[in-house]
Amino acid sequence: MSDDVYRPMMSDENAATLRRWHEAASAEIHGYGAHEVSYLGLTLVIPEQVFPLTRMSDLLGRAVLSEVRDADRVLDMGTGSGVNAILAARRSHDVVGVDISPHAVAAAIRNAERNHVADRTRFFESDVFERVDGTFDVIVFDPPFRWFRPRDLLEMSFTDENYQTLTRFMSEVRDRLKPGGRLLLFFGTSGDMTYLRHLIDRSGLRADTIDSRDLAKDGIIVTYCTFRLTL
Numbered sequence: 660m661s662d663d664v665y666r667p668m669m670s671d672e673n674a675a676t677l678r679r680w681h682e683a684a685s686a687e688i689h690g691y692g693a694h695e696v697s698y699l700g701l702t703l704v705i706p707e708q709v710f711p712l713t714r715m716s717d718l719l720g721r722a723v724l725s726e727v728r729d730a731d732r733v734l735d736m737g738t739g740s741g742v743n744a745i746l747a748a749r750r751s752h753d754v755v756g757v758d759i760s761p762h763a764v765a766a767a768i769r770n771a772e773r774n775h776v777a778d779r780t781r782f783f784e785s786d787v788f789e790r791v792d793g794t795f796d797v798i799v800f801d802p803p804f805r806w807f808r809p810r811d812l813l814e815m816s817f818t819d820e821n822y823q824t825l826t827r828f829m830s831e832v833r834d835r836l837k838p839g840g841r842l843l844l845f846f847g848t849s850g851d852m853t854y855l856r857h858l859i860d861r862s863g864l865r866a867d868t869i870d871s872r873d874l875a876k877d878g879i880i881v882t883y884c885t886f887r888l889t890l
Contacts, residue, residue, distance in 0.1 A: 664821065665806055665821040665822045665823075665826070665854065667806070667851055667854075668851055668853035668854045669851060669853065677805060677849060677850070678807065680849060680876070680877075681805050681818065684817070685810075685814060685817075688710070688711060688813065692707045693705065693706045693707050694711070696711075696712055698712055698716070698720070698742065699720050699721070699724070699746060701745055701746070701774050702773060702774065703740050703742060703745075703770050703773070703774075704740075704766070704769065704770065704773065705740045705766065706762055706765075706766050707813075708760070708762035708763075708812060708813055709739055709740050709760070709763050709766050710739050710763075710813070710816035710817055711740075712742065714874075715847070715872060715874070716742070716801075718845060718871070718872055718884070718885045719743060719799070719801055719845040719885050720742065720743060721870065722843050722869055722870060722885045722887070723747050723797075723799055723843060724749065724750075726841060726843060726887070727746075727747045727750045727751050727797055728750060728751070728796075729750050729751065729752070730751075731747075731751045731753075731796035731797050732751070732753045732754075732755075732795045732797075732837075733747040733754045733795060733797045733799065734754075734755050734756075734757070734795045734797070734798045734799070735747065735754065735755070735756040735798075735799045736757060736787070736798060736828065737757070737759075737800060737801060737802060737816070738756030738757060738758045738763060738764075738767050738782060739758060739766075739767070739801070740763065740766050740770055741756055741763075741766065741770045741771055741782060742770070743756075743801065744756035744767065744771070744780055744782070744799075745767075745770060745771055745774050745776055747797065747799065748771070748776035748779040748780050749776070751779065751797075753779070754776075754779055754780045755780075755781050755782075755791065755795075756780060756781070756782045757782070757783060757785035757790070757791060758784065758785070759784060759786050759815065760784075760816065761784055762812065764782050764783060767782040768782050787824060787827050787828050787831065788832075794834075794835050794836060794837045794840070795835060795836065795837060795840060796836075796837050796840050796841070797840065797841050797842075797843065798832060798835060798840070798841075798843070799842075800828065800842065800843070800844050800845070802819065802825045802828070803816065803817045803818050803819040803824070803825070803850075804817065804818075804846065804847055804849050804850030805817065805818040805819070805850055806818070806819060806820065806821055806822045806850070806851060807820065822851070825858065826858060829858040829859065829861070829862050830858075830861075830862070832862065832888075833862055836890060838890070839889075839890075840889070840890065841887055841888070841889055842864065842886075842887070842888040842889075843885060843887060844886045844887075844888060845883070845885050845886075846883075846884060846886070847881055847882060847883040847884065848881050849876075849883075859888065862888075864889060864890065865888065865889050865890075866886045866887070867886065867887045867888075867889075868884050868885070868886055869885050869887050870884070871883060871884040
C-alpha cells in the first residue's frame, strides 16, 4: 500500500455497506440538536455542531478512568465535547484537549466548567499535533471511523477523508509519548480496522486490546475496541 493514498482494505461489498451506514448515521446525527446527557458521573451539554456520545463511548471512557494516574500529563486528541479530557481530569491536574472544530473547543471549555475541572484542563484548536507542545504520559484518541469526504464541520468529527488525519496522527504519536507513555485508541469494524492495524504495525507501537464489545447491525457483527498502545 502506498503511504500517500488510502485504498480500502476490504471488499467492495463491505465498503458499500459502510457507505450506507455512514449516510444513515450522518442524517441521524445532524438531527440531534443540542442536548444534555449524564455519562459516567458527568453532566455534559453537547451542541448540535459537536459529535454526540454513542452507546459504545464508555469503552473508551472507562479505560480513561482506569489508566490515568494523578501525576500523568494527558492529551485528548479530537476532544469533541471534552468528555475524555474531563474524565482524565478526575485524576490528573494537567489535561490538554484539542480539536479542529471551534464549536467542540467551546463546548469542551463549558463542560469542564460544568463539571468543576476547569482549573485542571486546557482546550484549544489544533489540527492533530500542530499547536500541541511537549510529550504526554497518556494520549487519548477517538478518531473518525470512516474514510469518506466530510461535507461539513460536523461530519469531520466522524469521517476522515482517506484517513489522512488518522495516518498523520499514527506517524507522529510515537514522538509525543513519554517513556512509559500510553495511547488509548478507540476504533471499530464499522471502519477499516485492517488499515488501522497496518498503521499500528508501521508505527512500531505495541497494541493490546483492553476492552471490546460486539453490536449486531443489519445482520452483521460490528466489533468496537479500545486499544492500549505502548512504546
